[in-house]
Amino acid sequence: MSRSPSLPDSPKLDIDAEMGPDERLAALTEHFRDVRRVHEELHDQLDAARARRDEIEADVDQLERENETLKTSSLYIATAEELTDDGIVLKQHGNNQEVLTEASDAIRDRLDAGDRVAVNDSFSIKSTLDPETDSRAQAMEVSESPTVTYDDIGGLAEQIREVREAVEQPLIEADRFVEVGVEPPSGVLLHGPPGTGKTMLAKAVANETDATFIKMAGSELVQKFIGEGARLVRDLFELAAEHEPAVIFIDEIDAIAAKRTESKTSGDAEVQRTMMQLLSEMDGFEDRGEIRIVAATNRFDMLDRALLRPGRFDRLIEVPKPDPEGRKRIFEIHTREMNLANDVDLAALADSVEEVSGADIRAICTEAGMFAIREDRTQVTERDFREAIAKLESESDDVGTPVAFY
Numbered sequence: 292m293s294r295s296p297s298l299p300d301s302p303k304l305d306i307d308a309e310m311g312p313d314e315r316l317a318a319l320t321e322h323f324r325d326v327r328r329v330h331e332e333l334h335d336q337l338d339a340a341r342a343r344r345d346e347i348e349a350d351v352d353q354l355e356r357e358n359e360t361l362k363t364s365s366l367y368i369a370t371a372e373e374l375t376d377d378g379i380v381l382k383q384h385g386n387n388q389e390v391l392t393e394a395s396d397a398i399r400d401r402l403d404a405g406d407r408v409a410v411n412d413s414f415s416i417k418s419t420l421d422p423e424t425d426s427r428a429q430a431m432e433v434s435e436s437p438t439v440t441y442d443d444i445g446g447l448a449e450q451i452r453e454v455r456e457a458v459e460q461p462l463i464e465a466d467r468f469v470e471v472g473v474e475p476p477s478g479v480l481l482h483g484p485p486g487t488g489k490t491m492l493a494k495a496v497a498n499e500t501d502a503t504f505i506k507m508a509g510s511e512l513v514q515k516f517i518g519e520g521a522r523l524v525r526d527l528f529e530l531a532a533e534h535e536p537a538v539i540f541i542d543e544i545d546a547i548a549a550k551r552t553e554s555k556t557s558g559d560a561e562v563q564r565t566m567m568q569l570l571s572e573m574d575g576f577e578d579r580g581e582i583r584i585v586a587a588t589n590r591f592d593m594l595d596r597a598l599l600r601p602g603r604f605d606r607l608i609e610v611p612k613p614d615p616e617g618r619k620r621i622f623e624i625h626t627r628e629m630n631l632a633n634d635v636d637l638a639a640l641a642d643s644v645e646e647v648s649g650a651d652i653r654a655i656c657t658e659a660g661m662f663a664i665r666e667d668r669t670q671v672t673e674r675d676f677r678e679a680i681a682k683l684e685s686e687s688d689d690v691g692t693p694v695a696f697y
């Protein structure tokens with residue numbers, strides 16, 4: 292800032308009693324001239340000061356406006372992926388750019404990996420955001436690392452091989468697909484009776500590829516989140532982009548993608564909109580990077596064929612009920628942690644139950660364990676299994692054997 296100019300000296304009147312009238316008049320005239328000169332100088336200084344004040348006021352206005360814009364300017368949303376000693380690894384939503392940034396101790400203290408934060412242009416964290424409590428969070432089950440492994444799945448060796456080829460390889464060896472010049476399958480559709488391990492397969496592939504598992508149930512979209520289906524489908528893909536690599540699992544896809552002629556809700560414009568949104572997300576999928584989509588249905592016959600076109604669910608994998616060998620393996624898996632008596636013959640048990648699913652076998656094992664607990668025993672015997680089978684058979688007779696949709 293420029294310094295204020297120094298004030299002119301006050302003029303002095305040189306007059307004394309010995310002066311004659313002419314001399315006094317001359318001195319007074321001289322003094323008057325000096326006073327006028329000083330007055331003019333002061334006047335000029337005042338004008339300059341006023342001009343300077345106007346300039347400063349204009350600067351202040353400008354700074355105030357800039358300050359206001361800075362205060363109100365939008366912040367970007369990002370996810371704190373990792374809190375390291377070197378700083379916080381952020382992934383910005385939308386473009387997925389990853390950066391390493393710093394945060395104040397106050398912010399860092401209340402931040403966990405996976406939290407959403409608001410960042411400015413230079414990626415400094417301005418605030419942390421509350422976990423989403425909206426329908427998006429309710430409608431989707433997100434699991435950073437599901438614990439299911441291929442080893443936990445019995446009797447589906449061929450299906451595991453196909454899922455690995457269609458989902459796992461494109462995720463972990465994306466470059467090879469580019470080198471060879473083939474498009475990996477966009478989506479994989481698992482179809483088969485309830486409780487046969489479709490969800491397990493999707494979880495296992497997410498686990499084995501260290502991908503985030505994001506599940507959405509088609510039936511909930513149309514029953515629970517009425518009017519929000521299309522938006523939730525869009526959010527689902529956005530969420531996956533924020534958590535790459537990710538496996539999107541859409542369970543009961545038939546609820547949003549039933550053939551128009553057969554669907555009870557065929558007239559429902561909302562269901563149609565949800566399905567159109569899904570198709571458009573899948574069609575614009577190529578540039579989505581490390582996201583794979585797995586869907587499941589036990590009503591394959593009902594599916595709108597538009598869903599099965601190339602570039603959409605173009606890999607169909609049937610997940611049937613297990614054969615005797617598969618049943619034995621599933622019995623082994625679900626009794627791994629159980630204290631079995633020597634008389635338990637899992638192969639014989641597997642042979643004696645036909646038409647059961649993996650979920651049924653798990654229920655038999657749990658029920659057999661309950662019989663032992665009820666009788667205060669620590670070992671589970673063959674008889675416990677037989678009684679468990681009889682009990683579950685009678686229960687399924689009570690509710691009626693499920694109609695064979697399939």
Ligand SMILES: Nc1ncnc2c1ncn2[C@@H]1O[C@H](COP(=O)(O)OP(=O)(O)OP(=O)(O)O)[C@@H](O)[C@H]1O
Nearest residue numbers: 443444445485486487488489490491621649650653
């Ligand atoms: N092949 C299998 N091997 C081991 N356990 C199985 C198998 N299939 C099903 N289970 C058991 O049944 C449970 C339910 O299976 P899962 O949810 O994967 O079936 P699903 O095919 O997705 O069923 P739905 O069509 O009803 O959603 C699993 O958590 C697991 O305990």
